[in-house]
Amino acid sequence: MDYLWETVDVKQNTRRNGEAIATVSEARISLSPAACALVDDVYSLPYVEIKVAKDENNKINRIGVFLNSEKGENGLSLTRRRYKGEFTEGLNINSKNLIIALFGEMGDKTKKYSVTKGGSNLLVIDVQKEI
Numbered sequence: 001m002d003y004l005w006e007t008v009d010v011k012q013n014t015r016r017n018g019e020a021i022a023t024v025s026e027a028r029i030s031l032s033p034a035a036c037a038l039v040d041d042v043y044s045l046p047y048v049e050i051k052v053a054k055d056e057n058n059k060i061n062r063i064g065v066f067l068n069s070e071k072g073e074n075g076l077s078l079t080r081r082r083y084k085g086e087f088t089e090g091l092n093i094n095s096k097n098l099i100i101a102l103f104g105e106m107g108d109k110t111k112k113y114s115v116t117k118g119g120s121n122l123l124v125i126d127v128q129k130e131i
Contacts, residue, residue, distance in 0.1 A: 020115040022063075022125045026106045027096035030081075031065070033089035035115040035123060039067055045121060047075040048093055052102070060102060063125040064118060065093070102127075 020035040036042045045067040053062040068075060076098065081090040099106060112131050118124040 021131065022065075022113050022115050022123075023110060024099065024103065024106070024113065025110045026108060027094060027099060029065075029093040029098070029125075031091045031093075031115065031123065036089060036091055038115070038117040038123060039121055042067065042091070043080060045069055046078050047071045048078055049074050050076065050093075050098060050102075061126070061128045063102060063127060065123040065125065067121040067123070 018034045019032065020038060021032040022035060023030040023032070039045070047068045047070065049066045049068060049072050051064040051066065052060045053064065055061050067078075071077070076093055076095055079092040079094055081088045081092060103111075113125050113127050113129075114131055116124050116126070
């Protein structure tokens, strides 16, 4: 039997190594190694406080990740990533309640946003557009 083969026109999403990204899923915000590299000595800062900036319509357009050495009143613990029992680069903020407060129920969706440095211990996640 002969088949008529047709090419499927689809492009892979490419992620360049070294890109500062925050990946948001149902219960976590994951900061890429490049995002973590924006803060000096980031792995010595085990806590974060999350703040938001809103537009004139009261919609969140930026998320501020303030890294701290001590846990404040609204602080969350950071988790360092592991692979086969060894620490790797990148950090996770594990909190389903945080994700619900910021994005609502996400289900099994995953979203990616760019990250920039906002200050010495501040990472800014731009949630206006997905990448």
